[in-house]
Amino acid sequence: MAAVEKAQSRRGDAASERRDGPQWNAERHLIQPWPYAGSIGNEARTPIGSGDGIYITDGEGRRLIDGPAGMWCVNVGHRREELARVMYEQAMTLSYNTPWYTMSDPSAELAERLAAHAPGDLDHVFFTTGGSSAVETALRFMQFYNNVRGRPEKKLILSRGGAYHGSTYLSASLNGRPRDRDWMDGADDLVVKLTSPDPFRRPAGMSVEAFCDFLVEEFRETVTRRGADRIGAFVGEPVQASGGVIVPPPGYLPRIREICRENDILYISDEVVTAFGRIGEVFASQDVFGIEPDMITFAKGVTSGYFPLGGVMISSRLTEVLRKSNHAAAMFGHGYTYSSHPIGCAVALKNLDLLEGGILEHARQVGPYFQERLKTLEDLPLVGEVRGAGLMACVECVADRESRNPLALDNDVGKRIDRHCHELGLLVRPLINMCVMSPPLTITREQVDDMVAILREGISRTMDELRAEGVWNG
Structure with missing residues (x-):
């Protein structure tokens, strides 16, 4: 009643002013x-x-x-009536289930469908609520992975100028766009920023090929200087979307991927924007850019915006290492109330049908x-x-x-x-x-x-x- 009275009081003030x-x-x-x-x-x-x-x-x-x-x-x-109908039908069948100790058919089927599209051995998926939570999940998984492996110091994250990875605390700490961090705090002790791979803003007189060499050498030198034993992950968008649609120089991403592989640094490909057809493929990392990452984050186009959903594709190599560790009881203490939401997963399945169709x-x-x-x-x-x-x-x-x-x-x-x-x-x-x-x-x-x-x-x-x-x- 108090809320109703409050609203009525406000509407009663200054009746001559339009208040609706x-x-x-x-x-x-x-x-x-x-x-x-x-x-x-x-x-x-x-x-x-x-x-x-x-x-x-x-x-x-x-x-x-x-x-x-x-x-x-x-x-x-x-x-799209097909997606609206699926939302209704799934809500009338099962509107929600707790992901802590139950699961739904749509989430299991969607995991299988996405694994079939993902490159290499990225056969597992953790569902989130959007892009920021997907990146946050990937980073927390990296931390958990290194803790279980007895490497608690291997936690630094490499990011780049012009990057945008989200608005949650850790994901936002990776952002490198102008003004994003002017008034906002972040986990600066965990993040190392590299040069944006923007050919348009390369140094005057430098060819695109030389600029690519510079970027790769900067990456390699940073790994050497900061120590591969302290760097846990590199996070990069195949195309820096909100940074101004920055398409990196040809060959840049595969070369960075190889340095990560050589130094046991997890390569996280942030495909929140580029996945689900934005550049013609369900996942662009391998099919467009020739890289097979350790994790892929996604959101946005997975449901075409009809329902909040995101996720992280994770390599079987990583999950196998965890299963074989000496810490079988170690818990990945991470999850969301709306992880694997049955309505979101059902919409994503129909959305995939439309894309593939x-x-x-x-x-x-x-x-x-x-x-x-x-x-x-x-x-x-x-x-x-x-x-x-x-x-x-x-x-x-x-x-x-x-x-x-x-x-x-x-x-x-x-x-x-x-x-x-x-x-x-x-x-x-x-x-x-x-x-x-x-x-x-x-x-x-x-x-x-x-x-x-x-x-x-x-x-x-x-x-x-x-x-x-x-x-x-x-």
Whole structure:
């Protein structure tokens, strides 16, 4: 009753002020992800009312191409009746079971299906609730593994500039994007940061091949300097997604994998974004980049965003070592209330059916066209580079192509482009001076053309604004 009276009292205050609807409720009660201190708890973002296929509809009824596919995740598109039906049917059969001492049929079947797609001997899976918890699980497994093996000092984690691995404490400690850690604490004593494998930002005068050699030598030197006996894992995205869709130099990942193997360092491939068709395969590590990691983390596209689910694929070699150790009673004291959630696993199974039933092949066919058409935007003076893989891409804007200096007002440029594109019918994801796109895998060539045309116009309008304001004369 107290809560009801409190709400009624608030609604009774200042009757002339509109006090209903999502915007008012958000500004009064909702704390959004990644807020600034100056607006925390007092912010309303763009409301989205519905979705259908590759499109969403905003609060004003405007139909938009969903350029980021939600958050890299709506791989099979919005409003898939097959997935909605599975959620209902599974909820009516079994809505939940505790994973501590029971299991469900969907979780066991999904584990088998994923093991069949995973490279090498990654035959086991631990299900989590999303990407952050998947990375956290992989890191805690590494710690447990080394404790059981009698190597409690082998816990350092190698990460890279530009990386994004999550928002939980340990996973966030790996992040290397600008501003991610400016005001946030982390487990800095456990993490060693390496150079971002970004060819666009390589030193002036250095070839891509020489840059790759530099990255590999830096990695090898770091292992030598810090000690292989103290380094437990390397965590890397095959493509650094939220860091700006950074595609590493050819051959870089296999060379890093070999150094890890030589030094008994666990290689954790963070495929939270790149898995489940984003670049054409269920898992990209081996099929696209030629590496067989010790663990693969995943989330997002496993259910196409219809239900929160993630997980870690784990090598049988690691589990076999644990089973043969002298510490049979050692407990991996880690788990979540919603690990192996039956509804999430049931949705993931149907999502896999859709991917295997033609969507993966479609993504392989349309991906090169998507990259080719976006590349045409490089004739715009504001565009420094268009890069990507499969159906994920980034348009990076720079003040000057020769120096590749970012704009002094780069915090605003991506948002300006997004604002213009929104008016024209496209939602993009602005990242400082970059626009990131990862549309649903079901996008057609004609819809790619629409997206690129809108983006071109949005960037052109932004250039006109900057010139009119006298802050850029490109």
